[in-house]
Amino acid sequence: MMTFKNLSTYLVLLVLTLSALSTWSQNSPDSTLIRKYPLVIGNTGFSTDSTDIVVGDVPRGEVSTFQFEIYNFGNEQIVFTSGRSNRFVSLKFSPDVLAGESAGTMFVEFDADPELDLGEFYAEISITSTDNKNPYKFMNLLMNLVEGKSEIAQQGFDTVPNIIFDHYNHDIGHQTRGKVIFHTFVLTNMGSQSLHVTDIELPKGIKIVDRPVDPLLPGEKSIIRLKINTRGIVGVLHHSVIVHSNDPSNPIVILGIHGSVRVFPKHKKTSVQCNEHQQRF
Numbered sequence: 001m002m003t004f005k006n007l008s009t010y011l012v013l014l015v016l017t018l019s020a021l022s023t024w025s026q027n028s029p030d031s032t033l034i035r036k037y038p039l040v041i042g043n044t045g046f047s048t049d050s051t052d053i054v055v056g057d058v059p060r061g062e063v064s065t066f067q068f069e070i071y072n073f074g075n076e077q078i079v080f081t082s083g084r085s086n087r088f089v090s091l092k093f094s095p096d097v098l099a100g101e102s103a104g105t106m107f108v109e110f111d112a113d114p115e116l117d118l119g120e121f122y123a124e125i126s127i128t129s130t131d132n133k134n135p136y137k138f139m140n141l142l143m144n145l146v147e148g149k150s151e152i153a154q155q156g157f158d159t160v161p162n163i164i165f166d167h168y169n170h171d172i173g174h175q176t177r178g179k180v181i182f183h184t185f186v187l188t189n190m191g192s193q194s195l196h197v198t199d200i201e202l203p204k205g206i207k208i209v210d211r212p213v214d215p216l217l218p219g220e221k222s223i224i225r226l227k228i229n230t231r232g233i234v235g236v237l238h239h240s241v242i243v244h245s246n247d248p249s250n251p252i253v254i255l256g257i258h259g260s261v262r263v264f265p266k267h268k269k270t271s272v273q274c275n276e277h278q279q280r281f
Contacts, residue, residue, distance in 0.1 A: 033071060042134025043074030044127075046106075051139045058121075059148030061114035066141070068106045074133070075100040081128040088113065088123045089141070112145060121145050161216075162191035163247045165255065172228065172237070172259035181228040182209065185255055189216040191247070197222075201242035205229045206257065226257070233261045 037045025047069040080093035127137040189195035194215040212222035
């Protein structure tokens with residue numbers, strides 16, 4: 001038979017158990033939220049089930065944006081830091097301040113450098129926040145880099161000639177007056193019709209050593225090699241070489257030559273420059 005003392009003890013234990021269950025129920029995340037945000041780092045839940053996020057094919061030479069829902073499972077607000085994660089990845093959070101038990105969005109912008117190799121690529125996402133359980137979080141974008149539309153468009157699918165140079169400006173640095181410098185610009189016909197370089201305008205002090213004479217077939221390369229003479233020049237140098245062609249979208253291309261030219265330093269001046277042989281009057 002249960003005594004009054006035993007009954008009192010039982011009731012106390014029952015009340016404590018019910019209280020604990022109530023507290024656990026209030027503090028534990030809803031199962032729906034867990035399914036929606038299966039990856040939880042610190043107090044932050046993400047709408048992905050792994051720190052390695054497979055995003056499939058990504059076009060090289062283009063900017064791709066990926067969107068992930070996030071949730072603050074804590075009671076305190078979390079402030080996220082938007083900005084560059086590395087040279088490929090930029091992050092933006094909306095809102096930047098995520099209140100307790102509320103949802104937001106993380107935007108991941110991936111800039112696929114056209115110089116990257118095609119195939120598998122891993123890009124790290126570094127997340128900085130005021131999450132007191134885990135302020136720094138690291139995830140990875142797993143992708144397969146493929147040729148982008150902009151690259152395909154440059155591979156000869158135009159129905160016109162298209163002149164493209166490997167670079168458009170050259171810095172000769174700091175040179176001594178009278179020095180002769182040679183420099184080469186490489187051009188390619190990225191169109192599907194023959195490219196004709198019709199004329200090249202040159203400033204004083206620059207001469208052509210080599211240039212395309214015959215039409216360039218689609219995909220064909222050639223060079224414009226210049227001889228730069230600094231004789232008679234002192235100070236900052238900015239020269240423009242103007243290339244004319246039958247490219248309808250770029251009929252005129254300006255190539256820049258930049259730098260500076262100085263006279264001989266004092267210890268190298270000639271006797272005439274130093275005025276050692278002065279005329280007597």
